[in-house]
Amino acid sequence: MISFDFRSKANGVPILSKENIEYIAERIIRDYKPENLKTPTALDIELFSECYAGLDVDYKDLSHNRSILGMIVFNDGCVPVYNPIKNKAEKLPVDEGTILIDNSLLEEDQIRRGRFTHCHEISHWFLHRDIYAVDKNQISIFDYMGEEEKTTAIKCRTTDIESTGRKQLVTDDDWMEWQADYLASALLMPVDAFTQAVKDYVRLLGVEEFFNRRGIDLYNDFWAEELSRGMARQFDVSLTAAKIRLKNLGFIKSVEEKRQCSII
Numbered sequence: 001m002i003s004f005d006f007r008s009k010a011n012g013v014p015i016l017s018k019e020n021i022e023y024i025a026e027r028i029i030r031d032y033k034p035e036n037l038k039t040p041t042a043l044d045i046e047l048f049s050e051c052y053a054g055l056d057v058d059y060k061d062l063s064h065n066r067s068i069l070g071m072i073v074f075n076d077g078c079v080p081v082y083n084p085i086k087n088k089a090e091k092l093p094v095d096e097g098t099i100l101i102d103n104s105l106l107e108e109d110q111i112r113r114g115r116f117t118h119c120h121e122i123s124h125w126f127l128h129r130d131i132y133a134v135d136k137n138q139i140s141i142f143d144y145m146g147e148e149e150k151t152t153a154i155k156c157r158t159t160d161i162e163s164t165g166r167k168q169l170v171t172d173d174d175w176m177e178w179q180a181d182y183l184a185s186a187l188l189m190p191v192d193a194f195t196q197a198v199k200d201y202v203r204l205l206g207v208e209e210f211f212n213r214r215g216i217d218l219y220n221d222f223w224a225e226e227l228s229r230g231m232a233r234q235f236d237v238s239l240t241a242a243k244i245r246l247k248n249l250g251f252i253k254s255v256e257e258k259r260q261c262s263i264i
Helices: 018-032 045-052 108-131 172-188 191-205 208-213 221-235 239-248 255-263
Strands: 056-060 068-073 077-083 088-094 098-102 153-157
Touching: 018 108, 018 172, 018 191, 045 056, 045 108, 068 077, 068 108, 088 098, 098 108, 108 153, 108 172, 108 239, 153 172, 172 239, 191 208, 191 221, 221 239
Parallel strands: 056 098
Antiparallel strands: 068 098, 068 153, 077 088
16 A cells, blocks of 8 residues: 655644645555556445455444444544444444444445445545554553543544535644545546546437537536436446536536526
C-alpha cells in the first residue's frame, strides 16, 4: 500500500483540494488494480479493504436510532455500540484497523450505501490515521487511561456520508468527513472510467444532442435522472452517490446552477 505526504495543518489535519484527492485516488487505484482506471467496473470493496488496505470489517448496531453509519478504529481498545436486546449502550473491544458498519446497511435496499460507507471508512484510514497514531513502544499518558479513553475512532453519521455539499465546512471534523467522502467517491468511480461510462450511456440512451449542446450538461432533468441510475448500476453505488459524482465532475448541474444559467 502506497503512502502520501500531503500538506497539513499544525494539528495534522490534511489540506486537500478536490484535485489533490482525485490524484490520491488515482495513485491508490493504479497501485491496487490499474485496469479500474480506464474500465468502468464496480470495485470489490471487501477485497480492497482486506487485501490492500489491511483492514478488518464487522457489522454492529452502532446507535439506537441508526444515526451512526460507520466507524474506523485507529487504536486498540473499546468503543461504544448499541445492544438492542438490552436497549442500552455497551463497550465493544476492538483492534486497530477495524471498520464497523451499522447493521442497517445489510438490508437489501441499503447494500449500495453500505459499500459507500465501507469505502468512506477506508478513506479515513488512508488520509487521517497518522493524526491519531500512538507509538506502542513508548510509555505515555494513554497508559494510565481506561481502554475506552485511549481508544481513538471516528464515528461517521448519516450527515457525513454521501454528503450533498450543503453542509458548511467549519471544523476540522467537517473537513475530514468531506475529504473521506470525496475520496470514497473517487475510488468507487475513478474519473476516467466514470467519464467513459457516462459517454457510453449517453450514446446508448440516444441523447447525445443534449450532451453535446450543453457541453457536459444533459440539461433535461429526465435524462439526467436516467444517467444517474445508469451510473449507480454500473459502479454499484447508491443513486445519491452517483448524482453527487456527476455534479462534482460537471456532467449535470444542480438546481441552483440551472437557475443561475436561466437568469443569465
